[in-house]
Amino acid sequence: MRAPRPKVAVAAVAVAALAVAGCAESNREEGSSGSKKDTLVFGVAGDPKVLDPSLASDGESLRFARQVFETLVRPEEGGTKVTPGLAESWTPDAAGTTWTFKLRSGVKFHDGADFNAEAVCANFDRWYNAKGLMQSPDVTPYWQDVMGGFAKNEDEALPPSLFKSCTAKDATTVDLAFTRVSSKIPAALMLPSFSIHSPKALQQYDASNVGGTAEDIKYPSYAMEHPTGTGPFKFKSWDVANKTLTIERNDDYYGNKAKLKTIIYKTISDENARKQALRSGDIQGYDLVGPADVDPLKKEGFNVLTRPAFNILYLAINQKGNPKLADIKVRQAIAYALNRQALVDSKLPPGAKVALNFLPDTVEGFNPDVTKYDYNPEKAKQLLAEAGASNLTLRFHYPTEVTRPYMPNPKDIFELLSADLKAVGINVQAIPLKWSPDYLNATTSGNKHDIHFLGWTGDYGDAYNFIGTFFDRQKDEWGFNNPELFAQFKDADTTADPAARVEKYKALNKAIMDFLPGVPVSHSPPAIVFAKDVTGIKASPLTDERYATAEFKS
Structure with missing residues (x-):
């Protein structure tokens, strides 16, 4: 995972959100009164660029996406091995060019729509049939890194598409066909950029209507205000002015429900300021701990997790x-x-x-x-x-x-x-x-x-x-x-x-x-740190930490 592609100017979005200081203070008050704390404020180094992971490559956009969206396959917790996600199993044909995925049943998107094989194909068809600025490498970077081109390439420099077709055989069986054998399949499908979105929301909020120019890209409202996945958390609000992004527990999640009710991502660009905010209790975690701060924070009793160097x-x-x-x-x-x-x-x-x-x-x-x-x-x-x-x-x-x-x-x-x-x-x-x-x-x-x-x-x-x-x-x-x-x-x-x-x-x-x-x-083995009373998170070499299992020790 690199940085975002260049030449992207994100349209400003003003969505009401709780002020982070107030939330952090409320969180401390709940703890002092003896009730269960359920809001985690996490300090991030930069703002996300976009809330639609299909259009993202920056770490903060993908950090958000990993909690709200899910993919057909996903990394094992704390590792890189491919494990079940929205698909329970997957099998290639004899030629190695068509993969059959058996899907989970009983899964719903955050807007109540059903997850099924048709929903999977709607997502792949959206990516494959992208047009206009959706074919810009600044807009669909990971699709192009993995799949190459599109159904109809508008730039002769684009290579042929690795992806060929998606077929819904029944509600819980889908075939993904590719033009050739590739080492990327199925592992690349666990990238957040291949998250499965609600087709209903994609249509309602015109998700592929990317406007502007190559130098000044304007994202549709879906990508800035209405991201809709199947994950254990769902989008609540993004307050651009106050640099806070809030997600909340999905109480209708098909699996184990998240233990936290709310996570607030607060942008604090200065590393020392993030450290002081942790010490003061204004935030309960942050990423990219400075090398010189790892041992001191450990000695102070903070929960420092070191990721494998990947x-x-x-x-x-x-x-x-x-x-x-x-x-x-x-x-x-x-x-x-x-x-x-x-x-x-x-x-x-x-x-x-x-x-x-x-x-x-x-x-x-x-x-x-x-x-x-x-x-x-x-x-x-x-x-x-x-x-x-x-x-x-x-x-x-x-x-x-x-x-x-x-x-x-x-x-x-x-x-x-x-x-x-x-x-x-x-x-x-x-x-x-x-x-x-x-x-x-x-x-x-x-x-x-x-x-x-x-x-x-x-x-x-x-x-x-x-x-x-x-x-x-x-x-x-x-x-x-x-x-x-x-x-x-x-x-x-x-x-x-x-x-x-x-x-x-x-x-x-x-x-x-x-x-x-x-x-x-x-x-380098980067470190992530949490407050002394935060537990339940396992470090991932892919930065795929799962906050659904996070909780405050009572």
Whole structure:
């Protein structure tokens, strides 16, 4: 899970919500009077961009979606294995291109509509038949990452669609047909972006009517005010002005009912302010705990949960932005110049490690035998000289006003990496930009960036979700065209035999590190913290924590 795609301006929505301070105070009063506390105020680093997960890729939008919506399959609690969701079981045909899903019965959407096979097909047909701005990669990023194109591509650059059709065989049986075998299926279907929405609400609130322009996208009211799923919580209100988003228990949920009545997400962009709000009791939890705060908060008795490291921080090199960067020797020099171990030791949390591949070593396909670029400033200087680039100047973009699981303090990371580059004679032009949309616009499109750092938290436990997301086709972030590498990705993805596919991913990881489109920097185990009396939540490597089981200890 990366950041939101760039060029998205969210239309303002003013929906009444309870003021967070009042809710937090009420929560404390309930506790002091001896009654059961049932409202959790959670501090988040940024506002969600949109409430329709089909149109989202940012962490805060997907955090909300995971509590309100459900998918056909979902990750195991605390892990990455595919387990039942709205589907109880799934089976491929002999060719591996059609999957039959047996659905749960007795499930209803939050608006009272029935969940059934026709509802599933209505959702897939909506995505597949998208038109206009719904085909923009800024609007349907995950559909395009997983499925490619649409029924009728309006941009010739879009690839053919992996998805072919959805057939409701009966109320609880649905066939999903694909154009070829793909390693992404069924695991990718547990992404929140493939959440199943109420067809009634989608129609009532014109959910696919995305307006505006590519530079100024206007979302329909469904995506901002009426998200309707089947989950244990349902949407209540979004107060944009007061930076609060409120969800409440779905008392008609088919499974175990949520123990909390209300969850309020409160945007507090400053990490220290989130920490102080927790200590004062104004919030009862927050994500992305600073590495230096983990042990102190534990000693104070707070419930600190550390997620397994299922992410990657990387330094991206844009070969299109600066012709010198198309020289492999220059890219190798940059890699040898970076003291990544020093960064891990000084700026990242305990358990962080230097990255060898662009994916964690817990993902099948990881290859320990790739070309390694250990810290060697003298070799970096030699390579720059051989490339005629001893006076190289690079525009180094880094983000401000953001904290990410793989990137706890961007300015500190920038200062360390830029010092390493300067030490080997590379001139660095610092370009700090606000995370969204400025930084994302500058680094994932166009050719004005030379180097920058960004990262990814895995969505599911498959190598393609990491390296395929980055390198399976030509992309503006990296600015290179390598048909041979792209062909290797297509071959690996269409390999039906899992063992053979893993070996092809290993070969891909070796090819990537030889080509060196960027430098994998580190993997970090991010932490999430809750108040001393909050229990029942299990850390997830996919940030798929389940708040339905959360409660306050009496």
